Amino acid sequence: MTIFDTVLADLNERHRDEVMAAFAALEHGREPVAEAQLLALRDATVRRDLQRLLFRMGRTLVRVGSTHWTSGFRDDVTAQLAAEGATAQSRVDRAVLVLVLIHSVAIPRSQGLIGGDSWTSGHPTPVDELTRYTQLPRGEIRPALQRLRAAGLVQIAPARGRAAPTDGPAYLPGPALHRLTKPARERLEHELILAAAPDSPLAAAIRARRPAAAAAVATPTRTSTTERNEDT
Amino acid sequence: MTTDDDTTLWWARYRAAGPQRVAPASAYPAGMTRLVEPDASAVWLLPALPDNARPDVLDELGLAGVAVDQPNDTARVLAACLRCCWTEPSGPVWPAAPAPYDQVVAVFRAVTGNRDERALHAAAMGAARRLAGAGWVLFDEDARVVRLGPRVASWSAAELSTLRELWRSMPAPEREA
Amino acid sequence: MTAGPELTLDQLAGDAAVERLYRQVFAVLARESGAMISDVELLDVDEAILDAFADAGRDGLTVDQAVAACRPIDPGLIHRRFEVLRDYGAISKVVERPHERFHRAAFAPYVMLLFLRRLAEQGGQAELHQLLTLEHVSVTAPDAGPETGQTTISRLTRIFRHLGNELAILAAGSTAEQLGDHAQLLWGNKGLISQAEEVHTVVLTRWPQLDRECTALRIALAAYGDAVEKAAGRLIEQAGTTRALGLLSVETWLSFARTASEDDLAGVLDTFVFDAPAPWFSPNLLTEAVESGRSAATVRQPPPRPEGSAPPPPDDLRPADDATGLRETAERLLNSGDGDTVAVAAVLDGVGDWLAARRVLADLTAIHHHPDLEYELTWSDGFRVDPERSPAWASEGTFRRTA
Known part of the structure; x- marks a missing residue:
């Protein structure tokens, strides 16, 4: 029995089709999908079946804003995969992605320019900030950006608003960052603060909260999470 | 971990790191296709998706799929790899045969024509790396040899017949004597 | 009130914070409750008046001259502030006699004003550091005696009690938003x-008898x-998901981004997993x-892109489509050199007029900056001028392949 058979066995044909279509839309699509577009997202009952299917594949529904949905790794599965080192991104890829997150999300936050709790942003990271002003080996940055683009983790900022196309490209966090669950988004914030200001009182406060948080992740919450979506 | 959890992790690993290459005797979860390497030294695991959960559903829904740089050249290089590696198109597409990279470039040149030679090589190399990064081809850059990657096994039977037509319409690679 | 209806909420909020600080600072000087200024803009007016005095030279200014110098500020407002400043002695008559029209300004209020502005902009951290440096000196x-040590220690004790009390009360009773507004109180605390x-x-070593005072400072x-x-x-x-990011200063982020090693940066994502690239190639797309x-x-490939002749492609397609054209341009230009390098001057010599040269330069720059193209454009300081040629000058640049 495949996962699909097991999870969808009890559904009528129409519901099964709706769940499959939504599965394909969320898992293969580039961007989050509008709730209004698919029954399996609109209807809480069918959405629960979709969540059960995703859950069995190590995924979970992730709400984006108040109107859209996508899918991402379950937090416990993320921990397991990260421990195994099952990842498609190299070290330099990750370093470059972190730089884009700092310039496009963290700094605009400190300047009070953006709100919300997303890791996507409309504030471009100029390519000079990546190639010229960092300690990374210059020659490895372009290939890393190409790989990050292929994974949807960064995207080229629209030329609109830039003075001339000759300014050079600028980068934005890519749509794949929508796939971070709410706990993952918060964890990413904490990791960034710990790395950028390890001696700050904020970092101390984060570390002080860590043991409790780690224990909560380790506690199996499986039966409850299969039945409901965790990220609403 | 229970068997259920094992299955879950295999799906998640595929999602996080692409098609998984494992030892031939490894246990594998239900619902995954096993692709045996020609020399039986390893096995690739690829999830089998039901028809209406595959990526082509996006077209019907009017949704965009994953963005690809240089989408046309990348697709042309994949077609060229298919033409060179799939030596018996009446049969299955996996594992097909290795082909010299230069052969692939020659077919790519034939379907794009009139380009500056250096630009052509750069475009082919960029596309081959992109395809290798996603598991569509296996590309040994040092040996300059290309094979089809495990992801080609996700084309359905109907899709393979379209590809056979494409195969026939493309110029044959010049085989070395 | 001079705040017009065109002010945005943000501006008003910012003004409110500044005004709060001014009220706090001047509270010790206010004669009675309610006598404080209630509008930050009045400080701008005061500054304009004091500026006018600085520029006026030794003769001083009459009220009317001050009004003229402060245009376009409303003359009525200048008159009123002039009176207030005179009441407090910030402005006085050049010579104390009836009917004297000329006034001079004192130096101290102006310094105070500058100090206030800095305090308002930077939250007072820099001033505290300076104060601590002065106390150390x-x-x-x-020639310092135990009295100096005692004064210093009790001054510091009080400062840190104030800081600690303010934060403790905020931490106990206010919302995250209110706390966030005071986040600068948290910055640099280790240094302070x-x-x-x-x-x-220093004090305890020099004057062990000040043990009791020093204990109080340690407690504070x-x-x-x-x-x-x-x-x-x-x-x-x-703070929730990304809000706490804003609690670090821009400088902290920039210095981390620019000085961190590859491992430090990548380490941030050690416990995260993202999807592998999984593009789909349908047989139709291949065909x-x-x-x-x-x-x-x-069809023959077109020559270098003419400017603005065709409508631009959609934004997310542009980078992909650009690369092919730019790469061909790059190769064509390199082939006019040795295949791997070419002098910019040589390239420009090969094109007809200045307009065409400008297009080539734009292409070179675009190629240089393109993330997928392995070419670079470097400039040296040299500059060639030759009136016989077109263009008549060219900078000594080199265009080369990098990979």
């Missing part, structure tokens, strides 16, 4: 504490440290790409 001076500790060590410092910790904890607890490639093969 004064207790290490060879260690500076104070240095002063403390510890309480401040605790308050910082509690406030930070509360902020992290309440269409091959067919469109063939038909393009029969």
